[in-house]
Amino acid sequence: MDWKGRDVISVRDFSKEDIEFVLNVAERLETELNEKGALDYAKGKILATLFFEPSTRTRLSFESAMHRLGGSVIGFSSAASTSVKKGESLADTIKTVEQYSDVIVIRHPMEGAARLAAEVADIPVINAGDGSNQHPTQTLLDLYTIKRAFGRIDGLTIGLLGDLKYGRTVHSLAEALAFYDVELYLISPELLRMPKHIIEELREKGVRIHETTDLEGTIPELDVLYVTRIQRERFPDEQEYLKVKGSYQVNCAVLKKAKESLRIMHPLPRVDEIHPEVDRTEHALYFRQVFSGVPVRMALLGLTLGVL
Amino acid sequence: MAELKVTAIREGTVIDHIPAGKGLKVIEILRLNRPNGGVLLLASNVHSGKLGRKDIVKIEGKFLSEEEVNKIALIAPTATVNIVRDYKVAEKFKVEVPDEITGILRCANPNCVSNHEYTVSKFYVVSREPLKVRCHYCERTMEEEEILGNL
Ligand SMILES: [Zn+2]
Numbered sequence: 001m002d003w004k005g006r007d008v009i010s011v012r013d014f015s016k017e018d019i020e021f022v023l024n025v026a027e028r029l030e031t032e033l034n035e036k037g038a039l040d041y042a043k044g045k046i047l048a049t050l051f052f053e054p055s056t057r058t059r060l061s062f063e064s065a066m067h068r069l070g071g072s073v074i075g076f077s078s079a080a081s082t083s084v085k086k087g088e089s090l091a092d093t094i095k096t097v098e099q100y101s102d103v104i105v106i107r108h109p110m111e112g113a114a115r116l117a118a119e120v121a122d123i124p125v126i127n128a129g130d131g132s133n134q135h136p137t138q139t140l141l142d143l144y145t146i147k148r149a150f151g152r153i154d155g156l157t158i159g160l161l162g163d164l165k166y167g168r169t170v171h172s173l174a175e176a177l178a179f180y181d182v183e184l185y186l187i188s189p190e191l192l193r194m195p196k197h198i199i200e201e202l203r204e205k206g207v208r209i210h211e212t213t214d215l216e217g218t219i220p221e222l223d224v225l226y227v228t229r230i231q232r233e234r235f236p237d238e239q240e241y242l243k244v245k246g247s248y249q250v251n252c253a254v255l256k257k258a259k260e261s262l263r264i265m266h267p268l269p270r271v272d273e274i275h276p277e278v279d280r281t282e283h284a285l286y287f288r289q290v291f292s293g294v295p296v297r298m299a300l301l302g303l304t305l306g307v308l
Numbered sequence: 309m310a311e312l313k314v315t316a317i318r319e320g321t322v323i324d325h326i327p328a329g330k331g332l333k334v335i336e337i338l339r340l341n342r343p344n345g346g347v348l349l350l351a352s353n354v355h356s357g358k359l360g361r362k363d364i365v366k367i368e369g370k371f372l373s374e375e376e377v378n379k380i381a382l383i384a385p386t387a388t389v390n391i392v393r394d395y396k397v398a399e400k401f402k403v404e405v406p407d408e409i410t411g412i413l414r415c416a417n418p419n420c421v422s423n424h425e426y427t428v429s430k431f432y433v434v435s436r437e438p439l440k441v442r443c444h445y446c447e448r449t450m451e452e453e454e455i456l457g458n459l
Contacts, residue, residue, distance in 0.1 A: 010447060012447065089425055089426065090421070090425050091425060091426065108421075109419075110419055110420065110421040110424060110446075111417060111419055111420050111421065111445065111446030111447070111448070112420050112421035112422060112443065112444075112445025112446040112447070113421045113425075115421070115444065115445050116421050116422075116425060116427060116445060130421075130446075131419055131446070132419075133446055133447055133448075134447065197449070
């Protein structure tokens with residue numbers, strides 16, 4: 001696969017080989033970064049970050065990745081400050097910005113916006129979240145984190161906990177994990193179960209799946225516990241939200257039953273799903289997970305720019 | 309009752325083997341209910357060896373575009389199209405759901421970019437029986453009922 005000029009829009013566009021390739025390049029870059037401190041593969045290249053809705057963490061992660069590669073960054077962090085406010089089409093914004101830059105990272109509140117941007121632009125476009133649809137770089141960094149922590153993904157037993165109904169992150173992570181030989185525990189309140197069509201798809205691909213509401217009973221089985229936040233804004237009805245709010249909390253008491261090697265992940269920000277006391281334990285992998293975003297995004301930027 | 313006799317047409321199209329009850333929908337999506345000069349005939353609940361009951365639509369003086377044939381395939385996958393010239397069937401073929409549906413279907417997701425920006429809509433057929441399509445842009449799947457509502 002020639003990566004130069006390629007767009008990164010959806011996990012659906014990736015094969016297992018693509019994923020493995022990106023993870024390997026990311027690992028190589030992380031090692032190089034540790035040795036040299038700074039790299040210059042993307043020297044002279046410009047990244048445009050077009051954040052039509054704010055997401056400070058994701059934007060900083062991409063910006064950090066581009067700087068670490070020796071490139072520079074332009075962009076905006078909310079649509080309010082651009083001519084989009086004056087009614088400019090997304091296509092025109094993209095066609096304009098590509099005159100200033102070599103690669104575009106886009107975050108947009110509408111589903112499919114990144115795909116449209118990629119069709120319009122001649123330079124590579126990377127999706128940093130389009131509405132409730134895709135956030136492929138998050139999935140790649142999740143996989144990278146698991147691989148770095150365990151040296152492998154195959155053979156692991158992974159629990160996905162929390163909002164499995166509306167959670168975009170867990171949907172695409174589960175789809176990507178289907179490429180591997182894993183066992184999945186889907187732990188959620190009844191109201192927030194993983195959509196049926198996703199479960200069917202995973203089963204067809206040979207993933208062993210268990211659905212449960214019981215965290216404490218399941219935790220001894222797990223190598224990885226991936227925790228997600230239950231997001232109020234996803235609920236059509238406040239009453240429904242109140243019913244499931246705070247259903248689960250991962251704290252040291254719950255973790256007494258866990259394997260010593262259990263690692264806990266979370267896409268962050270968290271509210272009260274993981275007690276801060278867990279931060280000091282060996283189980284906490286979520287800040288390391290944040291760090292993983294940088295080498296993974298360096299790999300994607302460098303590959304699509306054709307400089308690696 | 310033997311073969312139902314309805315006015316034969318000299319030139320035009322006969323859409324046969326439409327699932328019973330879908331004939332009106334075919335007329336609607338082809339916008340044949342607008343005055344267009346030709347005769348339009350709908351036979352509904354006709355006895356059929358293959359389907360039990362079927363609808364037939366005859367349109368005088370009109371030949372279908374590829375896009376129109378694809379639209380019919382989405383709502384009446386069993387339909388056959390007969391092209392009539394000089395009172396004779398000059399050509400006959402079955403409709404077929406294409407792998408990609410371009411331009412004729414709107415996405416049911418109100419937050420899909422294709423409903424807000426200038427795009428040509430595009431869907432991939434995920435399954436034919438039952439019909440399921442996935443939007444190229446927002447990746448959401450639509451099933452039969454939603455598809456019919458958005459043609
Ligand atoms: Zn759509």
